[in-house]
Amino acid sequence: MKKKIAVIGLGILGRNLAVFLAERGAEVIAIDSNMEPVDEIKDKVTLAVQLNSTNEKALAALDISDVDAAVVCIGDNFQANLLTTVLLKKMGVKRVITRASNPLERSILQEIGADELVYPEEDLAKELAVRLTAVSIEDLLSLGVNLAAAKIRPPHSICGKTLAELHLRKTYGINIAAIYNSEDEEATENPFPTPEHVIAENEMLLVIGRKEDLIRFAELQ
Numbered sequence: 001m002k003k004k005i006a007v008i009g010l011g012i013l014g015r016n017l018a019v020f021l022a023e024r025g026a027e028v029i030a031i032d033s034n035m036e037p038v039d040e041i042k043d044k045v046t047l048a049v050q051l052n053s054t055n056e057k058a059l060a061a062l063d064i065s066d067v068d069a070a071v072v073c074i075g076d077n078f079q080a081n082l083l084t085t086v087l088l089k090k091m092g093v094k095r096v097i098t099r100a101s102n103p104l105e106r107s108i109l110q111e112i113g114a115d116e117l118v119y120p121e122e123d124l125a126k127e128l129a130v131r132l133t134a135v136s137i138e139d140l141l142s143l144g145v146n147l148a149a150a151k152i153r154p155p156h157s158i159c160g161k162t163l164a165e166l167h168l169r170k171t172y173g174i175n176i177a178a179i180y181n182s183e184d185e186e187a188t189e190n191p192f193p194t195p196e197h198v199i200a201e202n203e204m205l206l207v208i209g210r211k212e213d214l215i216r217f218a219e220l221q
C-alpha cells in the first residue's frame with residue numbers, strides 16, 4: 001500500500017523531499033503559498049496545490065487528515081511553520097514532522113506537539129564535516145534525527161575476524177546491513193553476511209547506527 005505524504009513548503013528541502021518521495025512510489029501532496037514552485041513540481045507529484053497553510057479552512061478543504069505523515073518545510077517564516085504544525089495536529093494528522101532552524105524553534109515546536117523535528121542546516125554541516133575528515137567513509141545518509149547509514153572501509157583492526165567475534169553492536173552500537181566487494185559492488189553475489197563472515201580489507205561495509213557511533217567506528221585504525 002502506497003504511503004500518502006503531504007509536503008508543505010516547497011523550498012529546496014521541501015521540493016527535493018517531495019520529488020524523492022514520489023520517485024520511491026509515495027502518493028505526494030505538495031503545498032506552497034506561491035504558485036511558481038507549485039508549477040515547477042506539479043508533473044512530478046500526485047497533487048501540487050497553491051494555498052496558505054496557515055488558513056485552517058483552506059487546509060481542511062484538501063482533506064489531508066488521513067495522510068500517513070505531513071512534513072512542514074517552511075524555512076523563511078517560523079510563524080507560518082508553527083501555525084501549520086498546530087493546525088495539522090488539530091486536524092488529526094498522525095505524524096507531523098517539522099523543520100527547525102535553531103534551539104529556540106526546536107523547543108517551541110516540541111511544546112506544541114510536533115512529532116519529529118528536522119534540522120537541515122545542522123545535519124548538512126555535520127555530514128559534510130564527517131565526509132571531509134573521516135577518510136574511511138565513502139557515503140553518509142541521514143535516516144533521522146540521529147540515525148544514519150554509511151559505507152565504511154573496514155578498519156585494519158577488525159580485518160581477519162568474524163562478525164560473531166567482533167560483537168560490533170555491543171561494542172560500537174552499530175549494525176552491519178551488507179558487505180560488498182569494494183572493487184565492484186554490483187558484482188557482489190550475496191551482500192548479506194552471516195555471523196561467520198570474515199572481514200577482509202578489500203570489502204566495503206554498509207553500516208547503520210547513530211551518527212556519532214558511525215564516526216567512532218570509522219576512525220578506528
